[in-house]
Amino acid sequence: MFTEGRPRRQYRQVADQILLLAAARGLGSGQRLPSERDLAEMLSVSRPSLREALIALEVEGQVEIRMGSGIYLASGAERGMLRADAEGPLELLEARCIIESAIAEEVASHVTPALLARIDDNLRQMRAAMDDTPLAIRIDGTFHEIVASGLGNQVLVGLTAQMFQKRLTPFFARFSSYFEGPHTWGDALAEHGRIRDALAARDPAAAREAMRHHLTQSQRRFTESVLVERAEGAALQGI
Structure with missing residues (x-):
């Protein structure tokens, strides 16, 4: 019997959108992303959903959240991906x-x-x-x-x-x-x-x-x- 895969959790969808936005802007490792407020507006998502996505990406090594500075792209090479179905x-x-x-x-x-x-x-x-x-x-x-x-x-x-x-x-x-x-x-x-x-x-x-x-x-x-x-x-x- 054919079984559909589980839908991706919202924070994971938002995380993908953040990475796509960074790629579209030509941003590379070490470069700063727009602010949390601006990202929420650009992606038309709530601040809580955006925050979950950013922190998921940080755990994976895809971004770095620097208190007092901002959010920066990272290489992601040193850490693994979260489980696809990990609860937010x-x-x-x-x-x-x-x-x-x-x-x-x-x-x-x-x-x-x-x-x-x-x-x-x-x-x-x-x-x-x-x-x-x-x-x-x-x-x-x-x-x-x-x-x-x-x-x-x-x-x-x-x-x-x-x-x-x-x-x-x-x-x-x-x-x-x-x-x-x-x-x-x-x-x-x-x-x-x-x-x-x-x-x-x-x-x-x-x-x-x-x-x-x-x-x-x-x-x-x-x-x-x-x-x-x-x-x-x-x-x-x-x-």
Whole structure:
């Protein structure tokens, strides 16, 4: 039976368009691409989609994002291509938002003192790890697994852990490295606290909304923060 191939993910399509634009302009390795804002306008794509594409190309060694300078073409010779079906960070966060919000809603009806004690211990650990992003990421993942464990369903715990593990891929890790730090972990900790309080209140609707808000805000932090735009503007003013 004939089976159609999977459609290319949006960030991959945008990445291809960026490389085609560079080729059409005769740009070679070491030459600067248009700004993030200009590229989005030229390709008629959203800034989040463009950002995913640029960072995918950087992981592959096709471009170099220089903070304080701009985006430059690179040779791509030292790194391999991402898997053709590799999930984009924003697609993954959207999936987590849908699934984990539903899990939190169900967990609110099954909360035990032992579960709350585990969550409280996790929150204390995260509070102490604000300046250590790799450690904060691990503690963050544990928080979401603890919440999922409240249903006693190992399939859901495994699914939650599996989705979070994708956060550790080179693509997602590079993506998040531009936007995460003590200030974002402070926001995440406050959001985790609201999820904890909704669970403690045994309020399914509030638990669902608190988890939805947390993962929506995580996506917002990645898409609304400045990548190189402000630095590019400053550099241009100094010319």
